[in-house]
Amino acid sequence: MNQQEIIRKKRDGADLTAPEINAFVNGVTSGAWADYQTSALLMAMFINGLSPDEQSALTGAMLDSGERLDFSDIDAPVADKHSTGGVGDKTSLIVAPVVAACGVAVPMISGRGLGHTGGTLDKLEAINGYNVNLTTGEFKQTIKTCGFAMSGQTAEIAPADKKLYALRDATATIESIPLIVASIMSKKLAEDLDALVLDVKTGSGAFMRRFSDAKNLAEALVKTGNAFGVRCEAVISDMNQPLGKYVGNTSEVYECVKILRSEADDAMQPTLELAVELAARILVLCGVADSVQSSKFKVQSSLDSGAALEKFRHNIELQGGDPTVCDQPENLLDANLIKAEIKAETSGFVSEINAGAIGECVSRIGGGRIKIEDAIDFAVGYQCEKKIGDEIRRGDALGVLYCRRENQANSIREKLTGAYKITTERNANDARLIKEIIRGF
C-alpha cells in the first residue's frame, strides 16, 4: 500500500493494520514519507482516533524505529517514572534518588520544557556543570555506579518519535491520546524497564485539563505498557495549581534538595507527598516492597537517613555537576534577583488558580521556552504563597516573582493576578493531590 492508500483508509475512519502502521513509521524514519503526507495522516489519526490494536502497533513501530537499552547486566529491578508535564512539577529529582536508594535502578530519559511546562533536563542544567547529554555508555555506567542516571533522549532512541513530535507541534496534533501514548511509551519501552509509574496530570496547568481525559490517557498508557510486558501504574494527580512551592528551574532544584535534606517547609509538602506516592508505587511494582503502605515507610526512611540525598550527591558528581548544592542549597538562589510581590486585589478565598498561566508567565520572563530554540534563564521563577482554599485579604501576597528587571514583573503582573480566582465563599473544588490510581490489568 502506498502513502495515499494508507492515508485514505484512516481518513475514512477504517482501522490500519500493523503492516500499514509499520510502513508509515518506517517511511517517516527513512524519509520515504514526505512531511506533508505524515502530517495529513497524523491529522486523520487525531480526528478519527486509533483502536487499541492500532495504538499498540504504532507504539511498537516507533519503539522499533530505534535502539533499545539493555540492562540485563544490572542485578536490580529497573524502573522509571514519567510525568505528562505540569507547572512546578519537580518530583523526578526526588523520586530517582529515593528509588535508587531503595535498590531499584532508574534509567530516566527526560525531556525539556515548552510553553507553560518545565522540563527535567532544564532543571538539572540549573545545577552548575550538570551534563544531561550522556552517551548510552555513560548513561549505563552512571546507573551501575549510583543507581540512577538522568539524561536526554539520544538520536538512537525512537527517532520516529522525534520527527513525529516536531510535526505534531507544528500542525496542532499534539493533544491526541493515542498519539501521546505512542510518543511516551515508545521512549519509555526503549529503557528496558521492569516497571513504570506514570504521573498523569489533570487540571488548569495540565495538557489534559479534564479529569475524564486524564483518566482515558492514564488507562491507555497503562494498557500499552502492559501489552509490552512492563508492570505499570498511573497516578492521576492534581495540576489545578502549581505543585509545591516554586516554579522555575533553580528554585525547583532548591525545593527538591530541601526535601531530600528533610528540611521541607509547609509549602513544599505537596511535592514531598507526590514524590513519596510515586516512589512507593515503583518499589511495590518492582517487588521491593509488599504494600504501598510499607513501601512509603521505606521511602520515608531513605529520606530520613540521608541515603537518598547521598544518591543525589553521587549522581551529581558522576554527571559533572556541582555537588555542594546538596550542602548549601541556598547557594542555588540568586540574591541579586528582584522580588516582586503579586498582591491580591480583593479579600476572600482562593477558589481557582490558572496554573498554566503561571507557567506561561515564568516562561515569558525567560524561565521556560515559548519556542523550542529559546534559551533559558534558570534563576527566574515564582514562589507560590497562597493555594486553593486559602483565605486572603486584599493586599496579601499571592506569590513572589523572582525576576531580573522591574519591567519583567510589570509585563506579567496582570496575567499573574488574573490567574487567581478569589471568591467570597470557600469553594468546594476538588483540590486533592492524588485523584485516582489506575492499576495494571
Add this chain to the structure above:
Amino acid sequence: MNQQEIIRKKRDGADLTAPEINAFVNGVTSGAWADYQTSALLMAMFINGLSPDEQSALTGAMLDSGERLDFSDIDAPVADKHSTGGVGDKTSLIVAPVVAACGVAVPMISGRGLGHTGGTLDKLEAINGYNVNLTTGEFKQTIKTCGFAMSGQTAEIAPADKKLYALRDATATIESIPLIVASIMSKKLAEDLDALVLDVKTGSGAFMRRFSDAKNLAEALVKTGNAFGVRCEAVISDMNQPLGKYVGNTSEVYECVKILRSEADDAMQPTLELAVELAARILVLCGVADSVQSSKFKVQSSLDSGAALEKFRHNIELQGGDPTVCDQPENLLDANLIKAEIKAETSGFVSEINAGAIGECVSRIGGGRIKIEDAIDFAVGYQCEKKIGDEIRRGDALGVLYCRRENQANSIREKLTGAYKITTERNANDARLIKEIIRGF
C-alpha cells in the same frame, strides 16, 4: 492567528472566518505556511467539511491569489463549460467551436489527464503542432480572432490552487466537495465569465460514483458561481460507461471531428447529444437563445452548416496545429497500431461497465498518465463496441484495443474483460445520459 491556531480550530470542527481562510491561502501562496501545515489543515477540512460561507471564502481567496483575465474589450458574452472528468469525455472540442459559432466567446482553460481520466490539453496535443501553452496575450488574441481559445492554466491564474492541488493529490484529500469546488471555481472565476455550464459526471468512471455525491457537488458549484455573480447551471451526466465511441487521445479528436463534420456514426451519438445539451445551455445562459429547445436548433444548425467545423479549423490554425485533421480526420488514426479485440466470455446482456477500469487500462498502455510526469502515447486507445443494455453472444467483441505491441494487450486483457458485467437478463440500471439539471439560484 498563527498556523496552529487556525489548524486547531478546523480540527475541532469550528468554522473558520474569512480572514482566517485568507491568512491560510496567502500563506500557501507566499510559502509562510509549510507544506506539512497546509496538508494538516486540508485533512481537517476534508474530514470536518466547510460551511457554505467557508467554501465561498476559500474560493475567493484562491481566486485572489492570482490574476483575473479581462474580456471587457470583447463585444460578446463570455462563457465556458467545465467537466469534472471522465472516460472518453471529449465534449469540449465540440462545445467550444459550436458556442463560438453562435456568437459567444469561450476562454477555455483546461487541464491534463491523470489516472483513469483524460484531459482536454492532452487531446489537443494529439493534433500535430497544436500549442496549449498560450500566453495571456495570445489567449485573448485567439479568442478575439476565432471566438475561442483552449490553453493550459498559466502560473498567474490561481497559483494557490496549483500548490493545494499537488498537496491534495499526495495526501489523499482530493475527493472533498468543498475543496473540489474551490479548486474548480477559483480557476473558472478568473476567466471573467458571464456564464458557466458544469458537466458533473457520476458513475463508475467518475470521481463522484454516487449520484447523491454528484448532485451535492453540482449544487455547490452552481451556488458558488452564483455567489460570485456568474450565471451557472450544472448537467449531471452519466459516466457508468465511457462517453461515445473512443477512449484515447487521437481517436477522441477523430470522434469530435467526425461529429463536427456531421459524419457521426451510432456509437458517437451520446457524445453529440451531451455536447449539444451543454452548448445549448450555455447559449441560453448568455441570452443568445430563449429556450433550451430553440437553442438546440441553433446548435444543430451550426453543426449542419459547417460553421462549427470552420471555427475549429480556424482555431487550430491560430494555435499552430495541423488544420487538415478537419478534412481528413482518418489521418489521425495510426494504421500501424495493433487491433486487439476484447471478447465476451459469456452470452447475455451488458448490465454494467467499469468505465474507470477502461480508462486505467488505456492509461497503462501509455494513453494517459499514472503519475503526473508520465509521457503520453497519443495514438493508443480503446473503441467501445458494446454498451450497457446491448445483447451479446460469447465471443463477440466488447471493444477493440489499439496498441503498439501484442504484450500490451495481453497485460490488460483480463482487466478489460472484467470491466464488463454480463447478466442473463437485461438489467434495468439507469443508463440515461443526462440524469438531472441543476439550475442557478
